[in-house]
Amino acid sequence: MPSLVGSHTRRQQMQPTQNNQHPSRRHRWHLAEALPWVIAVGAYFVFPDYLAFGTQILITIIFAISLDLILGYAGIVTLGHAAYFGTGAYAAGMLSAHLGWNEPISGLVLAGTAAAVMGWISGLVLLRYRGLALIMLTLATAILLYELANTFEDITGGFDGLLGIHISPLLGKFDNDLWGHNYYWYTLTVLVIVFLAARRVVFSPFGRSLIGIRDNVQRMHAIGTPVYRRLVTIYTISAGLAGIAGGLFAQSNAFVTLDVLGFARSGTILVILILGGTGRLYGAFVGAVVYMVVEDELTKLSPEFWEFGVGLVLVLVVLFARRGLLGFITDMNELMHKARS
């Protein structure tokens, strides 16, 4: 069964566009990179009634970026990334509900830290495995956490959810108002910080070595890379960022239920990232916006219509646009350029 235990990057075409750029220029900012931020700020003024929804999109982008670091760059296939989102969400929620720790920024840092610790500990075990075993283990680990949270309902609130989260105003001034204005800015600021950090990591020699691991792990061993250690490091970072997304989720909703840890969340974030495009950071933006907006519109029509539609899109993406929407757009662009010249 070589295709199961061997390299899982064969024919996966997860090549970021920057691979054919000179290393000394690659990390420089391009003008087009301003676009998502212009849109994010513009959306505040254009859709003032949808900012709570906008906040959830921004949170999803952070979560998707965290997954991109391990899946898109390091090639770790996981079906259990909700484990870390959920850890962050419960950490932020329980800090407030049980300890009365209501200050949001420090709460968020602690949420990220808790998830990173969880990622580190589980990563030390999980990343010794590859292929199908790794997929199954990530899946089972997340579900185990879900069942644990369900079991210890006296501290997690179990199936009914964690009540009693009272987050203080941001910086002592800005409350979580009904329309979500302040939390939109708060989340956007966190996204900027997370994105800048992820971008740094991706273009660093460390980040390049992750791509090497994804592309040919055998050669990475041969050039002296401590592969396992690298993977644990990026897994820990990724888990921490997922925890920050989860923490923001808990704070903005002032409520946490078991489904922060659920299989559906792990599956959805994977679909979102694949839809947008892996290994390019911005795929997270495209995937999250398209998925959540379309979901919002279609479920209003009928939920089964949405379910069928998202399944169909996923099948089509795998068969015909494996590099995601963003990859599809860049490919089309190149085609047009070629056709013109």
Next chain:
Amino acid sequence: MSEFLNVVISIVFDGLAYAMILFIISVGLSVTMGLMGFVNLAHGVFAMAGGYATVAIMSQLGIGFLPALLCAGVAIGVASLVLEQTLYAPLYKAGELDQLLLSIGLVFMASGAFTYFFGPDPISVQIPDYLHGQIDLGVRSFPTYRVFMIAVGIAMALGLWISLERTLIGARIRAAVDNRPMAEAVGINVNRLFKLTFALGSGIAAIGGGLAIDILGLTPNFAIQYLVLFLIVVAVGGLGTIRGTFVAALALGIIDNAGKYLWPEGGAFFIYAVAIAILLWRPSGLFGRTD
């Protein structure tokens, strides 16, 4: 009979019935993943389709439960070939991520489509009178349907085991699972062999889905709800081994029942804890090849 013994018997008995459902539905998946290395998250769809087909056939054709089950098995087995040909085959050489995503997509599509046609609510099936009620097996009386379920599961396991061990086709399948290039080199048409086993596995899963309605219930969410469980059974047993799938189904089925009985708040905690422990210890499953 002592209370303690009674409890143990109940746990084992209900666990057995549950295990047989897991086995019947998962065994085809084990073959798919073992023979073609295809990570198929959509296998539960065949069981779900089998369940709905059974109910539909009974009401449309006015035939009984058991004949309807067989019809559903055949129909789904044949229909699954279309799916295999059009969607799975192009991805045999792809990475497991692609296969995983494609099959998740199929699960979503199926769930949406079945909701559209059958509605979101659980549906039930009319099982024949002789399978109702209790049956006295000497020591104690047991629910007849579950006894039937266990009997069917054991018969199916024996049947599959014998055909795999004793027939020419079985020998070919074993050869192909064991060493595909070698099997092809000696002239076995692995692709055709696989289509056959794929259809058989889907058909059996469909029968399992029909049988399971009375125990697990049936909603359009079935394939999503039990996706993880079927995968875990196969992974724990080891890909491509009927014996492994059977043992894993037994172990997980009984442990799950025991866990839920002894520690109700623990929910499904045990089954996943045990699965993780086994996979950490033997990443290719209990009976999987370890090289």
Next chain:
Amino acid sequence: MSSTALQTSGLDKNFGALRIARNINFELQRGARHALIGPNGAGKTTLLNLITGVLRPSAGRIQLLGTDITGMGQSKRTRLGLVRTFQINQLFKGLSVLDNVCLAIAERTGVASSLLVPLGHHHQVIDEAMHLLHMLRLDGDAMQLVNQLPYGRQRLLEIVIALGQNPQVLLLDEPAAGVPSAESQLILEVIDSLSDDIAILIIEHDMEIVFRFAKRITVMMTGAILTEGTPNEIAADDRVRAIYLGDY
């Protein structure tokens, strides 16, 4: 310091009943120019895999520059200066030629664990990579993706990556096989120009190359070492002539 760079003693490798390496006692001197020959399937690549840690021996020990490395991980051996190329290209196919080399150099120089400074700011890594690419006349292809490179040039890149690792002991697995002659000449020139401190072991089928390059030759057969000696001794050995040189 002893004059031995690499030594294996009693190395065995079994796959079930299959014995693909049998009691291999092999020694590579410091600064050696050593060739390993033998028919296809003799176990030459297997020996390299055992030495570099890709395969774990079933029995026996391996010493590198005086250190026992038998149980050591692959990447640790590499960091001690044990470097190899692969008979079947092992390149980063989705990356540019330059990135392929940068990965190796960044790893050797310890830059690769740096998390927050872009690779582009580590000029010494890029400069060294370009210098090595220039040596094998690949600098013109630096920005090509590897999977768009012709096979012969991919073989050159195999060597460049190895050189980027700054080897003390360099193991070359059929570096020139299947390579157009212009490029195989280039490969040989570069190998010839390497420092005398580096111990080089080359697996090669082309006897002309072997006799031109090697000061010592080891012959393998069916998983075991048949004989070892100077080129003249090997050329005169009847067994070697009969089973091996006769083929050529």
